[in-house]
Amino acid sequence: KNEVEQSPQNLTAQEGEFITINCSYSVGISALHWLQQHPGGGIVSLFMLSSGKKKHGRLIATINIQEKHSSLHITASHPRDSAVYICAVRSGGSNYKLTFGKGTLLTVNP
Amino acid sequence: KAGVTQTPRYLIKTRGQQVTLSCSPISGHRSVSWYQQTPGQGLQFLFEYFSETQRNKGNFPGRFSGRQFSNSRSEMNVSTLELGDSALYLCASSLGAASPLRGTDTQYFGPGTRLTVL
Numbered sequence: 001k002n003e004v005e006q007s008p009q010n011l012t013a014q015e016g017e018f019i020t021i022n023c024s025y026s027v028g029i030s031a032l033h034w035l036q037q038h039p040g041g042g043i044v045s046l047f048m049l050s051s052g053k054k055k056h057g058r059l060i061a062t063i064n065i066q067e068k069h070s071s072l073h074i075t076a077s078h079p080r081d082s083a084v085y086i087c088a089v090r091s092g093g094s095n096y097k098l099t100f101g102k103g104t105l106l107t108v109n110p
Numbered sequence: 111k112a113g114v115t116q117t118p119r120y121l122i123k124t125r126g127q128q129v130t131l132s133c134s135p136i137s138g139h140r141s142v143s144w145y146q147q148t149p150g151q152g153l154q155f156l157f158e159y160f161s162e163t164q165r166n167k168g169n170f171p172g173r174f175s176g177r178q179f180s181n182s183r184s185e186m187n188v189s190t191l192e193l194g195d196s197a198l199y200l201c202a203s204s205l206g207a208a209s210p211l212r213g214t215d216t217q218y219f220g221p222g223t224r225l226t227v228l
Contacts, residue, residue: 043219085157098155
């Protein structure tokens with residue numbers, strides 16, 4: 001079992017829909033990251049969180065430390081949101097590394 | 111402020127050769143991490159450098175090595191290339207911090223170097 005599991009693997013939505021991508025992890029962490037990767041490879045860090053909830057524009061990220069679960073929500077989705085969304089966890093303690101989920105491919109159709 | 115730059119962007123090598131990739135972090139950033147991305151394994155952590163010292167290393171063979179210079183620029187080297195080393199190699203920089211705050215700052219990714227091994 002992977003340390004970081006994302007669901008769904010693929011997601012197709014219509015423009016304007018509310019999107020939720022889930023991430024579950026099995027290890028103790030110091031922080032969780034949500035990343036966005038567009039075709040061509042460029043990765044952008046969307047959120048880094050260790051508790052609670054963060055919001056940036058139409059994007060909302062939440063984390064439940066007790067349940068080892070995080071969600072990324074996109075409100076009023078747009079075709080430009082089409083990308084791969086990757087969850088990554090940073091290990092706690094002295095083992096300082098990022099472990100990545102396999103990613104969720106989101107396609108938003110106009 | 112300029113972003114993270116990586117050179118070269120594309121590289122084609124043959125099995126058995128070695129390769130050196132370069133990463134220039136955002137000015138003022140002291141931490142550089144390297145990642146490998148393949149279709150099968152996804153993103154995997156290679157190693158992280160902070161102030162010219164390797165702070166952590168992922169589960170890759172010794173053929174993969176790196177270093178960081180006093181200006182925070184970093185290089186990674188892969189010796190005796192194998193077909194399976196074909197991948198997108200990404201570096202990311204962050205301000206970096208001493209423990210216990212390590213891991214709490216945002217990473218900024220470069221565009222990557224796409225390595226093809228024939």
